[in-house]
Amino acid sequence: MQKAGGIIALIAGIFGIFAAGFTLMVGGIGGAAEAEGASTVVGLGWGGVLFSFLTIILGAVAMGSVSRKPGILLIISALAGAVLGGTLVAIFMALALVGGILATIGAGGSQVAQAS
Template sequence: MKVASMVLGIVGSVFGIIAAIMAMIAGGIGGAFGASGASTVTGLGWGALAASVVGLIGSILVSGKPKAAAVLMLIGGIAGIIFVSYFYILPGILLIIPGIMSFFIKPKTDKSSQSVSM
């Protein structure tokens, strides 16, 4: 389950970076044509890029700290959807699902440190 969470998180983060760049391009094109609110779209694209980086950091942390990774992936997925909505639906889903999965990963216990009483 750790590997699945990590792979889904990385794929979601990469798609999130692509979605953020698309939002920034859309804002830039809108600004070039003088559309109102184009700078807002560009700023929200930067926010989505930051959310993708947070999700990527979370997906890297899955093997060591699964609970912290779950929180980071959930924050990244939800924040990205809030920032650029339709551009971030697929990456958001690909970050939220492994975020939920990571909550159920049990940390490995060291069997040599457990004492056995007879």
């Protein structure tokens, strides 16, 4: 199950990058039009880029890991990305959260299977 969680997190991170790029584009257009709050939207876009890249990295690590740490870090990254990444990024971070939960549960199950 940890490989499935890692793959789901990778997909969510890739789509999160596209969502963050769209958020940056909207913020840039708002900044060019001197709209109020455009700098906030740009900041949310950069937060989305950061946490989407972190999700991709942690998803790749979670696929080959035997411990629960990458899955737990993936859950934390998904929650932080949902809060600090904007609405579009939050949609894909919810998918990354599911991937992190699967990676955490899968790693725990494989340790029990190896012990017996």
